Amino acid sequence: MSESTKGTLLLVDGLSMAFRAFFGLPVENFATSTGVPTNAVYGFTTMLATLLREHEPTHVAVAFDLPGGTFRTERLPSYKGTRDATPPEFEPQVPLIREVLGALRVPAVDKPNYEADDLLATYARLGHEAGMRVLVVSGDRDTIQLVNGDVTLLYPRKGVSDLVRFTPDAVREKYGVDPGQYPDLAALVGETSDNLPGVPGVGPKTAAKWIGVYGGLEGILNSADDVPGKAGRACARTSSRCASTGSSTTCSRISRSPSRSRISSIPARTRPRFTRSATRCSSARCATSSCRWRPMPGRPVPRPHPRSWCRPRAPSRRSPR
Template sequence: MTPGNADQRPSADSTPNADSADARPTLLLLDGHSLAFRAFFALPAANFKTVTGQTTNAIYGFTAMLINLLRDEQPTHVAAAFDVKGKTFRTEAYPEYKANRMSTPEEFRGQFEIIWEMLTALGIPVLTIAGYEADDVLATLATQAGAQGFHVLIVTGDRDAIQLVDDNVTVLLTRKGVSELTRFTPAAVQEKYGLTPAQYPDFAALRGDPSDNLPGIAGVGEKTAAKWVRAYGDLATLVERVDEVPGKAGDALRANLSSVVLNRRLTEMVRDVELPYTPEQLIRQPWDREQIHRLFDRLEFRVLRDRLFETLAPSEPEAESGFEISGGAVAPGTVAEWLAEHAKAGARYGVSVTENAAGDPTAIAVSTDAGAGGYFDVVGLTPEDERALGDWLADADTQKAMHE
């Protein structure tokens, strides 16, 4: 699947997800550029090279983190967003935006493309939108999904994403490389900054951001910026009443007011980008087992491959006890229809259950001695699917050979 191609999708402190018992679907959103760069700088490039000379530290770190997230958070839907080359509306408004960033290290070149290849093999869409940053894509999907009742998890190293936090959206902020994450809920934002998530971009505008080349105010640090936002409620009110701010800090604020207002405009994430996917179309898809084998052979990821295969249900379960699996994934909401067509009385069936590291079923594969088969992603099953599958499994009139 190519980045941004919607045609192939169906309609339809870091701890494990506290809402895992919630019946709501969970959308996992990955800030691709942010996470890949953090992985690159967290793992020494010299220790991650193939025999052909390909550096793989960013790919390895990104994949390792993704495996942990899929295992711990059990998302029903997932997507990754990446920045695009070229101008964005932010660089049009402020040409110096991110102009201080160093050029891409030579060892990093080529790793983005392989990360995209890996995500594609895992059935995870990659989204890139010209004129916008990955932040804006994630903000749009999070806003849409939250309104539709999803639990949304945004994984990023960019603190600006904190502005998206609400009762439906949690930000997992990378704290150390990509191995440690801080979970930001509305309560956690309040505890750390003394602000609401909606106030965070006002605070960020006053603080400035060296990583984005957004200037701060000399003599004004995070404590003063947060104090002003709390005192005045928001930046717009502070600007209206700027003459009331006392002392040298007030003088500095008045002298830098235009840059603060511009910072605020650039810090605000766009929540209405036109996208090729809707949140419900991002439901987890079958992954290409053979493509992953080929890719990981090329990258020499032996241990990581074992971890991935332990975490994910096999997309094409291997033959067992004379049964062959010739079908693919059965789409959520169609299990009863599939069983009515394929589960005939008098046939013999092979049933294979795949579990994750915690021992929870993740997929159930069904094959017949006639060669027909398919598999059911447990996470994506609807209540109607579960009833239909449960009734069929309990039916004593069909012979079933159970595996795993």
């Protein structure tokens, strides 16, 4: 990654990382005084605090998906149709995470008919064009296609604390293709979690080999009859469907211009630092460890201090009267 004198832009996939925080911490151990679960809130906030402390971004934004469909489900109604229902303990935590971001003065961005990935891609492109260093934090492999010399993907390997850095070289080493070719690889292999069909019998290694030989999905489809082996015959049988609909390719490729967003819409931070101050979440009636942004050059950044709302409460030791 090239050194940038124009700052660092940190972009976070809100729901993707919140889900990982939710499943990484026991829900029964975290709750508000009114019983609202907060394990995802605590895990997400801790992760964000760590990212801010370690990378010291000058600009920050968190992108969220909105309920309902997108232009992808209009194109392919079965897109993400096999996913399990959202756990009921997770749903009430999303508004709380947005409240925490508001207390931190970190913009939470969303747009109807688009996914968070599309917003991340738009801001990443604008940051790259502005000469910034860009860090994208997401557990969605589709964001691999955003990686370039100035855009690095931080992909969670376990929970939200162990993040793998995907640079162009790291992508090529793991998948055998350039980051910009990842949508072609995903279209050939398919994506079970998104209910996207691939070519039967084609795995990542075969797909990467074909992409290297034929230059990409379009070249493979145009030469489908010449691709050898059983997988080649399967590709020939499905090439007409892929060419006519392009469904898998459309769904795995991120749209990079869903809005007229500008980098200036994300407030710049000068040496972001946490200072302890309790911020009240009005709807949950809980105190969150918080955070006013103040420049404090040269001073260490304390970790957020969890309050009683996110700690397991010890049972009362008072004897009954």
